[in-house]
Amino acid sequence: MHRTRVRIVEDALDANNTIARANRDDFDRHGVGVVNLMSAPGAGKTTLLERALDDLPGVRVGVLEGDVAGSFDADRLSLLHIPVAQLNTGAGFGGECHLDANMVRTALPALPLAELDLLVIENVGNLVCPAEFRVGEDARIMICSVTEGEDKPLKYPLMFRACELVLVNKIDLLPHLAFDVDRLLANLEAVNPGVRHMLVSAHTGEGVDDFRDWLAAVPARVRAAA
Numbered sequence: 618m619h620r621t622r623v624r625i626v627e628d629a630l631d632a633n634n635t636i637a638r639a640n641r642d643d644f645d646r647h648g649v650g651v652v653n654l655m656s657a658p659g660a661g662k663t664t665l666l667e668r669a670l671d672d673l674p675g676v677r678v679g680v681l682e683g684d685v686a687g688s689f690d691a692d693r694l695s696l697l698h699i700p701v702a703q704l705n706t707g708a709g710f711g712g713e714c715h716l717d718a719n720m721v722r723t724a725l726p727a728l729p730l731a732e733l734d735l736l737v738i739e740n741v742g743n744l745v746c747p748a749e750f751r752v753g754e755d756a757r758i759m760i761c762s763v764t765e766g767e768d769k770p771l772k773y774p775l776m777f778r779a780c781e782l783v784l785v786n787k788i789d790l791l792p793h794l795a796f797d798v799d800r801l802l803a804n805l806e807a808v809n810p811g812v813r814h815m816l817v818s819a820h821t822g823e824g825v826d827d828f829r830d831w832l833a834a835v836p837a838r839v840r841a842a843a
Contacts (some may be wrong), residue, residue: 633750636718640725640753647730650839651738652832653752655776656760657769658742661786663690664819665760666737669829670697676833678735679728683716685741702727706741715746718753734836744769748779755839762787763794767801774808782813784828789818 644651656662670678679700682691691703704724706713713720721738728736738754740747748757759780761769764787770777777783783805785798798816805814815831817824 630749633718636722637751637753640718640722643725643730644736644753644755645843647733648836648840649730649733649736650835651736651752651754651756652835653738653740653747653754653757654760655740655747655757655780656742657744657762657765660742660760660762660765661819662739662742662760663693665784665786665817665825665828666694666739667697668819668822668825669832670694670699670737673735673829673833676734676836677732678737678832679733681721681724681728681736681738683720683739683741685712685714690739700729700733713746714741714743715750716740716752717750721752735832737832744773744776748776756781756835758782758784760784760786761801763790763796763798763801767797767804770801770804770808777805777812778809780809780812782815782831783809784824785814785816786819788816788823789821 654662666680680694681702681704682694683704683706684690686705686707688703691701695701702724704716704720706716706720710720716738738752757780759777761783763785785801802814805812815824815827817828
């Protein structure tokens with residue numbers, strides 16, 4: 618019984634990776650750099666995107682918004698006058714707590730890939746499942762907020778290990794919290810040595826310029842690696 622269960626998981630991940638490669642081929646064909654943005658619910662993904670994408674000079678950007686239900690975040694981002702596609706996992710996919718490669722593939726026709734340089738996939742808020750499923754992205758970003766506690770990298774190591782950039786958000790709240798930034802960064806270093814991190818506040822805008830610059834550089838980096 619145990620071996621059967623493991624085999625099923627392996628088959629599911631193999632199938633996902635096959636579709637992820639097909640997605641990657643489509644992105645490469647259109648010259649689109651793709652970022653998978655992940656976090657726990659409420660960490661501030663959408664607000665950071667509102668800040669960072671509002672002034673991204675020279676980069677044509679679109680967003681694929683993942684949620685179990687509703688279009689609240691997609692509606693907010695559409696006010697930036699950029700292409701935004703909503704992908705709900707509720708009705709068609711059983712309410713999954715993550716996006717997988719097949720879900721992303723079903724949503725690609727709703728995006729003008731030929732007119733984009735950068736696609737940001739805002740994943741469903743969850744600290745476990747999104748890290749397990751590649752969707753064809755070039756890079757992964759993890760957002761953690763100071764309201765979540767310093768132990769999250771140790772409790773959810775795969776999520777933090779799977780990313781090449783970690784944003785520590787809501788630093789404007791630090792004066793009101795018993796939160797040790799140095800301890801968080803030490804825990805992050807323990808699970809993902811050398812990973813780049815940025816301290817940001819979606820509320821005040823602190824650190825957002827660095828995040829914006831990082832996003833703006835993705836398309837050129839992808840083209841250089843092709």
